Amino acid sequence: MVPALRKQYNEHFTKEKYDAFIKDLSNIFPDQLEFRIAETPIYIPTSFTQKMLNACESIIDVITTPAYQKQSERAIPDHLKVPNEDAHPHFIAFDFGICQNEKGELEPQLIEMQGFPTLFTWQVLLPEMHEKHFGKPDNYSIYLNEFNRESYTDLLRKIIVAEAKPENVILLEIFPEQQKTRVDFFATEQFLGIKTVCLTKLIQEGKDLFYMRDGQKTKVERIYNRLIFDDLFQQPKEVQEKGRIFQQELNVTWVPHPNWFYRLSKYTLPFIDHPYVPETKFLNTVTTLPADLENYVVKPLFSFAGQGVIIDVTKEQMEQIPDPENWILQRKVQYANVIETPDEPAKAEIRLFYFWEPGAPRPIATCNLARLSKGKMVGVRYNKDKEWVGGTFSLFEQ
Known part of the structure; x- marks a missing residue:
């Protein structure tokens, strides 16, 4: 460079x-x-x-409009919507x-x-x-x-701790000790004084959440959320059951709110027209496949770390996708x-x-x-x- x-x-x-x-x-x-x-x-x-x-500022121009707020409602799967959403994401x-x-x-x-x-x-x-x-x-x-x-x-x-005491703020993950990015959790603890807590270790009492900190039951006021639903759904049923807290009314502030994981994602790309954003369409809106299909990539909307991406696209693969509304076709x-x-x-x-x-x-x-x-x-x-x-x-x- x-x-x-x-x-x-x-x-x-x-x-x-x-x-x-x-x-x-x-x-x-x-x-x-x-x-x-x-x-x-x-x-x-x-x-x-x-x-x-x-390019970033142009995208922010789009996603901060009331029209996009309304359009992106569809990005959030109904069964995963979390109450008390913020007006904007804390991070992009x-x-x-x-x-x-x-x-x-x-x-x-x-x-x-x-x-x-x-x-x-x-x-x-x-x-x-x-x-x-x-x-x-x-x-x-x-x-x-x-x-x-x-x-x-x-x-x-x-943004993360705000006016709360660090002991009342947690970094939330699922089995954090197994995550490849866990080194960042340790760095976050060092910089902010907050603890990393596994979803399975949360204690719920009505609308309040607690965790054990140095042997003391401690109230959770703010959650720095690092848990991705895709990861949660790969866990045993009893672990997934703990994840139901996301859909409940709780006395906590999410940082960032989980709904923004879906609102700002690959779902956003078809709404952007910019020379530094490759042409992208929702797969279900594609009426005629491009003649140069080899110059396109197909991606699932709701996955992470490159999982499910089809790089060498064929017509047969496209036809086998059962839910095209949850996929995008993007120019390589x-x-x-x-x-x-x-x-x-x-x-x-x-x-x-x-x-x-x-x-x-x-x-x-x-x-x-x-x-x-x-x-x-x-x-x-x-x-x-x-x-x-x-x-x-x-x-x-x-």
């Missing part, structure tokens, strides 16, 4: 420095880092950053692929978006440890809009082999974090994570036995 910085970084990279970096990184929360960390960050020039932000994550257009120019293309948290606190620690071992260009930062470590974590605390984007590495170049995705401060008219871009890939799909599970792939971060030119 920035040739001079890429050349300099690669020339000074050594396996010994990388191994020392990973050792120190792994020791922050021993035995909790379960996904691969890439060997390099991504350097993003201002012009490319502005293209991503322009926008995933952009670094792509090549028909002229061979690099441009962002939106792959997905979600009204749901991601690795917000881990992405503070990862770049700091990387800088300790590899340094960082002076005029580059992981943050956007002049945020820094202090202001970023202050805003995160303001051409990922650029943009990150030079010692062997083959890597593709990249950048996830921008948007936080919605209480009382603010719009959310604001704050920070990021990134992923490098050499496989058909971006994601740790699709890049086994490869190097210079995995989780990383972008450094934006300031």
Whole structure:
């Protein structure tokens, strides 16, 4: 992305420095880092950053309209609707692929978006440890809009903890000790002082929820929700039964409210018309299949981590989908082999974090994570036995 910085970084990279970096990184929360960390960050020039932000702001223009609020009601499955929904999401994550257009120019293309948290606190620690071992260009930062470590974590605390005491706020997951992203739960506990609680450990008394903290039954006032219903429905019946609390009237505040997981998702893409958002249609609205079907991908609306995606689409596969209203047909984007590495170049995705401060008219871009890939799909599970792939971060030119 920035040739001079890429050349300099690669020339000074050594396996010994990388191994020392990973050792120190792994020791922050021993035995909790379960996904691969890439060997390099991504350097993003201002012009490319502005293209991503322009797309995000255009999407926010759409999703903040009353019309979209009404249209997106259908995005929430009836049996999963949660009471007391907020007027807007607390968080939005926008995933952009670094792509090549028909002229061979690099441009962002939106792959997905979600009204749901991601690795917000881990992405503070990862770049700091990387800088300790590899340094960082002076005029580059992981943050956007002049945020820094202090202001970023202050805003995160303001949204998640708000006026409550940290002991009355929990991070909710299903079997958190089994989650591949659990290192972020530990980082969240460190930054915010809140505890991670498994759904099965909640105690319900009428409309109130409690959990055991240091041997004391403690009231839950706010829930930083990291639980995804797809994951819940893969659990035994007795665990799923505990999930019924989501559909009940409770004396808790959800952060973010679970309905926004569905309102802001792949479901949103067909409503967006922007040069950096690939053409997307609900499958049930497609009357004639494109002649160049090989240039499209089919995705289920309600899944995560790339599960269920059909990359090499055939007419026969399309006809076998029983619920086309729950799928989208999206034009493929051409990922650029943009990150030079010692062997083959890597593709990249950048996830921008948007936080919605209480009382603010719009959310604001704050920070990021990134992923490098050499496989058909971006994601740790699709890049086994490869190097210079995995989780990383972008450094934006300031």
